[in-house]
Amino acid sequence: MAGFLSRTLDRLMGPWQATIDTIEPGSIVVAPRKPIDLHDEASITEVLDLALRIGAVLLDAGTGAIDTRHQVEFVANIYGLEDVDVDVTFNTILICARRGSTLPPITASRTVYYRSLDFTRLAQVDRLVRKIRQLSITPTTAHRIVDEITDAPHPYPRWVATIAWGLMALGIGVFLGGTWIVWLTAFATTVVVIEFNRRLNRIGTPPFFQQMAGGFLAVLPAALLYPVLENSGLGFSPQQIIATGIIVLLSGLTLVGSVQDAITGAPITAAARFTEVLVMTGGIMIGVALSIRFVGLFHVHLPALTAVPPFGAADVPARVIGGAISAFAFALASYAERRALPAAFISGAIGxxxxxxxxxxxxxPIFSYAAAAIIVGLVGGIAARRSLTPPLVVAIAGITPLQPGQAIYRGMYGLMTGTGGSLAMITALAIGVGLATGVTLGEFIARTLQRPQLPTTFPFYRRRR
Known part of the structure; x- marks a missing residue:
């Protein structure tokens, strides 16, 4: 199965692969470790600062703590600092370089104050690490490259990202089996929500309240149009529109990173990230619940989604197309490079x-979503092996349409109305964990199948030297 996916991805990515600035596999040579004078504190500090800045970009993009730690250690090791201790927490990286028994250690730290969805920056840092490994560039040159990466503006205008978020909602509407009226309503609702939350972010509103506002706004268009279009025969489904809004707001959260941290040996960071996911998801649920109560004051009562709509073989093409569109749009909204967009499209279609x-x-559903996530993680790992894009980009985009938006809405509505809902909420949590676990396992399988001459940029575990 892995070999088939690898060959298929090679054929599909051929036109884009030719544009990738990589070295031919046969000419790849791992850079030798450079000697460093342990008495030269300035040089050591320069190397430590470079490693920290690279780690900060990775952590900011949602990379797991263990992967981030390995990359920080790797950069320090390449430049001659072999005896280093690295500690990565939820938003802080600490590195200590030991200089033997007669010299005091040198310690540096860096804090990540914000989280961003700029996959271009992540891909550029990925290539920088490859260059450090392959070409043995100097720390001064690497510092200059990091400055250019972190100071560069987003590759696309914000209006493109806003439209992409709307396109993602449209694709999810297709994936959920909605009609054209559902697609258009979801598109317009998401554009308004994203723009409103962007303005809240500019004035320093905490992310929890941004999520709550997004959940509140996601319900209003569905509630306003439901009395008008209920008997129109257009297939208007307010549940699908609300579920679409929930999925859009859930996208980009660090559930995958938290599960990776728990599996690979960083339980404290995993707990912090998982708490963040729960709090942000709680904000969405509170917003949706308040909005449902608000529209109820005007005698607008939305129908309950008591069960998953029937699904048959005829619905498979729509699901594939919708998933591919939403994954492509999410990658575009997250400022992924153009070379990564086809991989995200394929990943969404496969998942x-x-x-x-x-x-x-x-x-x-739980096994189905988990199995799909394993394949998505495997595809992401294969794409990374071809130096197409970091696996995190493809994996997150691929599982985005699979987020349990309907289960969350069904469970929340049941809890509000006293008609149950606990099972649906547990199912939603299990699906989310299954997606994250599946992606982690798929990426690990891809790494174990990696060809020896190609360097891996994000190893789960350090290989024995």
Missing amino acids: SGVTAALFLTDLG
Whole structure:
């Protein structure tokens, strides 16, 4: 299966692969460790600062703590600092370079004050690490490159990202089986929500309240149009519109990173990230609940989503197309490089297709989503092996349409109305964890299948020297 995916991705990515600035596999040579004078504090500090800045970009983009730590150690090791201790927490990186028993150690730290979705910056740092490994560039040159990466503006205008978020909602509407009226309403609602939250962010509003405001606004268009279009025959479904809004707001949260940290040996950071995910998801739920109560004051009562709508073989193509569109749009909204967009499109199509196919069996939703996530993680790892894009970009984009928006809405509505909902909420949590675990396992499988001459940029575990 892995070999088939690898060959398929090679054929599909051929036109874009030719534009990738990589070295031919046969000419790749791992840079030798450079000697460094342990009495030269300025040179050591320069190397430590470079390693910290690279680690900060990785941590900012949602990379797992263990992967970030390995990269910080790797950069320090390449430049001659072999005896280093690195500690990565939720938003802080600490590195200590030991200089033997007669010299005091040198310690440096860096704090990540914000989280951003700029996958271009992540890809550029990925290539910088490859150059450090392959070309043995000097720390001064690497510092200059990091400055250019962190100071550069987003590769696309903000209006392009806003439209992409709307396109993502439209794709999710297709994935959920909605009609054209659902797609257009979801598109318009998401554009308004994203622009409103952007303005809240400019004035320093905490992310929790941004999520709550987004959840509140996601319900209003569905509630306003439902009394008018209920009997129109257009297939207007307020549940699908609300679920679409929930999925858009859930996208980009660090659930994958938290599960990776828990699996790979960073439980404290995993707990912090998982708490962040729960709090942000709680903000969405509170916003949706308040909005439902608000529209109820005007005698607008939305229908309950008591069960998953019927799903058949005829719905598979729509699911595949919708998943591919939403994954592509999420990568674009997250400022991914153009070379990464086809990979995200393919990843979304594969994840949605696998999920749709397994839904036709009796395996259940949790297993279906987890299996699809494993394939998505494997595709991301293969794409990274071809130096196409970091695996995190493809993996996050690929599982974005699979977020359990309907299950969250169904469970929350049941809890509010006293008709149950606990099982739906547990199912939503299990699906989320299954997606994150599946992606982690898929990426690990891809790394174990990696060809020896190609360097890996984000190893889960340090290989024995």
